[in-house]
Amino acid sequence: MSNTTNTIPTPTFTTTPIATLLTINLTFKQSLMQWSFPIQFGTPPQSLNIPIDTTYNLLWVVSEFCMSPFGDACKNSTNFFNTSLSNTISGSYQEFTIRYINGSEIEAIWASDTITMNNQIFVKMLFGLPKNIKGNDSISIPDTTTGLIGLMPYQNNQIVGLALSSNSEDVGNGGSVTFGGIDSGYIIGNNESNIVYQPLPQLSPTNEQFMFNVTNIYMNDMPINISGLFWLNSEIQTIQLDDDSAGIVVNRIPGGNYSSGGAIIDCNFTLSFDISFEIANQKWRLPLNTMIKDVINGTSQCESIITGGANSGFWIFGSAFIKSFYMVFDQSHSRFGIATRSDIDYGPLPQAIIAVQLPWFLTVQYQFNATCLKITDQLDRSQVFSIDNIDPNGFFHLSDIYLAQEGFTYSIDFYYDLLNNTDICTNELHLVYTPSLKADVTTGLWEIGLNYYSTSIRLQVLNGVECFVLLVVYGQTVFYEMIHILFPSDAVKDGYIDVPISFIYLGGKYTFVAFDNADFDSDKCIGNVIVSKSSLYPNVTVNPWTINFN
Template sequence: MLTHFHSYPCRVKLFKGKTVRNILAERGLLEDFLKKHPYNPLSKYRGPSQQDSSGSTESLLNYLDLSYYGTISIGTPPQSFIVIFDTGSSNLWVPSGYCSSPACRDHCKFNPQASSTFRLSNKYLAIQYGTGRMTGVLGYDTVRVSNIDITHQEFGLSITEPGSFLYYAEFDGILGLGYADYAIAGATTVFENMMSEHLVEQFMFAFYLTRHEGQSGSEVVFGGFDPNHYTGNINWVPLTVEGYWQILVDNVKVNGQVVACESGCQAIVDTGTSLIIGPVSPIQRIQHKIGAEAQLYSMLGVDCGNLPTMPYVTFTINGIEYHLSPDQYVLQYNYHGHKYCQSGFSTMALSDYEDLWILGDVFIGAYYSIFDRGNKRMGFARAV
């Protein structure tokens, strides 16, 4: 039973111009942060005919060129939160007044006592992500995403948020868009309720991600997709596993030469993972061919001057080739007046998943991605 409620003011979020990377750099904290918290997005992994539809659009903001987040509200009257929309996890959670961790004190927290529609459950949850973790309790309330109101939505209220990553994060919580079978504590997912309450016309959602830090225009559409954000045909790919959004990759090539997945391999399409992740040996081959070398705190960098002559990397999926140019698979940013370039590929850290790839934001930024629950498939088209 939770008897002590900690009330703190919600800080003002910085929506325009500055990202967490900018803020850490200005405070002289970026290098130390990267040294102590090298990016590892993997520990959250434990264990019909084409129809145009605008659906309900939620604008997303670029976070560190590595994540994308938007605004939702919970409760009556509504309390607003910044969340990452994550197709690689399945739970919705936000900080709460029950939490006294430093990360909670510096973020917007849900106040159950201020909502007339809140109901507390007797279930607890603990979630581990690649760069942070949380423990909490489950409750029920009205959740608004874009212009969609979902009544009696189950969500997590954090009790602890250990470590410093969530403290520095510009977002408050996470909204998981994976399948319900992968939800911690058996929680009903947001999109499951959207479907069961018939709040979306089509059982799908779609992501458009801009790929330059601070650039506006990123969005997720619920109930359809936006034809203004892609060119050419949508290529549909059947899911191989309904849990994560998992598909079969035929092969991976560099300049037309197969370097990985010679006999096919499984891949997860994950908006909550920044880079393209793969097994050690194939990724090392790709890094070698694109000229990536270890630079800052285990991150693999490339010479920014070599971008015009670097090779294309191609993923063949369901017989269709998806080409990534150097501008698309290299992350570029400025720090202390100098330009840095980082490889958009990284190795799989967990041996249990040695054959699995993750197509993160580097891939999704290049190819408009439609997550079609109704037909158990993914759709890809070249983003514009």
């Protein structure tokens, strides 16, 4: 009953969200396609298992108001919240209507009461109480449904993280929902930076739909130029496209055939096949084990999880998609986040060869003589390389046995010399390093240029200054660089000169000394010191890095 299409007016109730992170384990019920957890309503508390609803924001619960003589939405429910037994319920019982895509409508009323979730108490929580269903006399709320809890931010930090699992129907083994934060343990690399966000419309605290945009679909890493808007519905299993799009996609799957709403594929299609949906400018690959819905008895054919039927202008992505990723609903920043999960096998992930452009002093002065490069991934796993050759553009190509993996982040440290020619870099000779960088595997070659970890400089030129000396000390080492920066007077613009070469790196400590004279024949500063700035650590997040001497 979650295919709503309208905005509901919200009455004015006050509730005090709590600040404590609230992570709740979910229980999966295969026969109902529901992920639920117990919620206690009223005082004294009445406990009901309420399913998660991924479509909209509304919390509603079945009560005596949906049964005769008050209403007819529930027919004969035996599992409901009895409002007459709660001494803390309040509200004017203002009516509202929930309209569904199938044409039916639920008439409901607002109420407010004390609610407890996972031992955390919410006072005067707002929720709906269904009464009547209109538009289709054959539809009613089944006795197996006690309510629905949408992804409304029930805490001060208006973020909801969701990880669904259908591996077990044991209590509490159906994944988790986190109100007020993110459970990074589900995210690949245990790293929140692997969440990719896209704008999410600002929702009211009722039941506007969460709508998202697929900008393309890729099959075996090739775009098929199909796009569309979709909404999430965990109550169905399939991924429903419009019939035309479903025909194009299914017919390209090995053994695939789409006809008259039926999608059939080969049960034994190759493990090298993959299908991905482009969301927020990134491809999200479906795990291969989600592609099959059911086996057709006595054949090698299977029903496809991707099918058609969504011809109302919006696609519907069911649990096969939702449980394949970690999802974040950040309503405070009006954005939706998605991340690959650490507990799911997506098959062989895209990878890329890594090429690193070396700091200029390694290529010019030391000429990569016995220089050590250490690369470390987000799981703190390191690999050491001896830099023994570079290409004409100053890039060192790491061995093909070490590849960047999609969704991972890496940092790189440069050292001078190895320790006794072993595979350990000499810590005492640490030079520069990069920040944590997210791998780009889209082309198969990830080139980490100087722009990833260095910047240029802009120097303030005071009256009488004709030349600068830049002294760099790297880390705690004895290695340093002394660079003389000479410039003609017409290079000064608005009291500054720009030095466009990117030779400012993380790990260096920089001292700038301004002189009153320059010898252009020897390319050196001479004369007297006018001003200096000592022991500065760079800011490579801005370009250029501006040095003021006032």
